[in-house]
Amino acid sequence: MNQGQRNQPAVTLKDLADELGLHLSTVSRVLHSRDDVARRAASSATAQKVRELAQLRGYSPDPQATSLRTRRTRAIGVIVPRLSDIVLATMYEGVEETAAANNYSTFVMNSHDDQDEQRRKAGIMLARRVDGLILGDVHADSDLVHELSSRGVPFVLMNRRHPQYPSSTCDDVVGGELVADHLWAQGHRRVAVIAGETYASTALDRTGGFRKRWEALGGTLPDESVVWSHFDTEGGREAAEQIMLAPGPVPTAIFAVNDFAAIGAMGALRAAGLTVGKDIAVVGFNDTSLAAQLPIPLSSVRSPMMEIGRRAVGLLLNVLDHHSAESQLLEPQLMVRESSDFGVEGS
Amino acid sequence: MNQGQRNQPAVTLKDLADELGLHLSTVSRVLHSRDDVARRAASSATAQKVRELAQLRGYSPDPQATSLRTRRTRAIGVIVPRLSDIVLATMYEGVEETAAANNYSTFVMNSHDDQDEQRRKAGIMLARRVDGLILGDVHADSDLVHELSSRGVPFVLMNRRHPQYPSSTCDDVVGGELVADHLWAQGHRRVAVIAGETYASTALDRTGGFRKRWEALGGTLPDESVVWSHFDTEGGREAAEQIMLAPGPVPTAIFAVNDFAAIGAMGALRAAGLTVGKDIAVVGFNDTSLAAQLPIPLSSVRSPMMEIGRRAVGLLLNVLDHHSAESQLLEPQLMVRESSDFGVEGS
């Protein structure tokens, strides 16, 4: 908020220099250089005067000019499937916060989980000359990441991981395991999974972690009981309907790898005359703020979404500094609520 | 995606000009000027060659250099309370789409509905030299808008309106009226409103529209029956609890000015042993994708969120072109569902 009045041209280094009778390079060094070079550029008395005038005139450096010279924009591009997905939106909050704290700005674009659009949006961001990218929508079989990598574009992944590139994600495998342990302990033996999109590591890992632990515990999970789906309420409803239509008895518990899918499933179950938390257990994933507040509070695996966003920025900054960037796997935590609490555990 | 390989410096106008034996100004005019001046700059044969080489070398103009020269960044700043609010996130999708279609990029920041943070974030965006701002979080008593206005900063409002400045919003007054009509027709006479934040025009207009119509119909709405609240599930739950604790009989219908508040209220009502849609009606606002998919589908006033975002960009572009910018008031539509359908209307 330190611009000039009424769209009057902003004050420049030259303005300050002229007013002080100094050369603009001196002013530049005082205001923008590291301490050691700044001290060499001017006496402390001069430096003081420079800083005061800059403050008074509301000087703020022109980022375009700076970028042109330094070849860095201090901007990072963020691509997500859609910001109206609260999970990604929350991660983005972490991104924005940390980026701002490091004097970076962020462009966000929605790819709608479409590979062409991903590519297009990445292109737009690169044309904008962002310093690096955070991809929140990588597909398991993505070509884009390899292409970016071979072109030397700095990027990191968020939310979904990819074996070959640095990423900041929840430990989704562990998340799936937590749910398996919980449902098994509650006495369930016939379960189904609403598994999410086949191209998302979140879906694969949560489902995979669940299955592996479930089978280790002695359970069985036939393929028909794993229904791949969209990540939204609609997708959850459809998947639940499919589960109930399947031959054989209806399962006593459903694990949906996403809260919204879980909510959709709850709707379908209720429509079928089942009472969630009594006739059938439902567990979701991400523990979005809704889960605890639903009419029937939803058990869910809490993932540290904001922190995932923060770490993603940290990772990218490391990459930009040519430091090593180690993938972050953040610990999830199971929140047991009425939707899956049959009174066996706890209380 | 048309950058050089391996972080090699991008192709510039000079590169193209040298390779073609032309002056870079000629190349610039061919590639970036309006048709008439482009035609004056080179023969059509030359122009053709220029365009082909640009394509081949993957030329993409440096936006920083362009901005430095033209004093326009083709970037717009968007400030919202929080993107993890699905309503604002959806509006942002409209913003991004339309901005991109007009070759603008968007920076988004979360203000958390805090006035200091609003001011800070606006400052960051202006320091970035955005061409204009879209404010999605304006408070009824905001000083910021007046300050921006007097400083000549181009901006428009989105989601919430302010009498003095151009905005793109839902016609929230009409939305409130629709709910009043509906509940009255359903035979309700004792109602309460979960009214939202007192500083948001959305809350004020929806509540105001409801009250005015309700009283016009012959109903009464005592002040104790209007509970101001936060816009989230938590806020809705608290407000519903307060409504039930109030002296006198519990209302037979509740209008929550926000779907999330409505969901929180539904939780509280159920906890109190009431069945929503049978013992008590609940109507929400915005018709977020959740509403229809809830275990008890929620009646809600549909607001064209995406379109609000699109129009906001349109408005801002008008302002930037010094055209007149007329506030957009978009028509809402009531979606009646199980949560408020006692079988009086319809079927």
Place this chain on the structure above:
DNA sequence: AAAGCGAACCCAAACGATTGGGCAAACAAC
């Protein structure tokens, strides 16, 4: 044959910052 004119280009000054090198004066060392 001189003058006029359009076509097809080229020239160079910005825009606002960064940064490797100067360079003069003051002071110290020998």
Place this chain on the structure above:
DNA sequence: GTTGTTTGCCCAATCGTTTGGGTTCGCTTT
């Protein structure tokens, strides 16, 4: 009194565009 070093600056090139203004040529026109 020469040499060397530090202090406190200034100079000027550079980043990639845009754009108001030439200049040169060939062709009419009179």
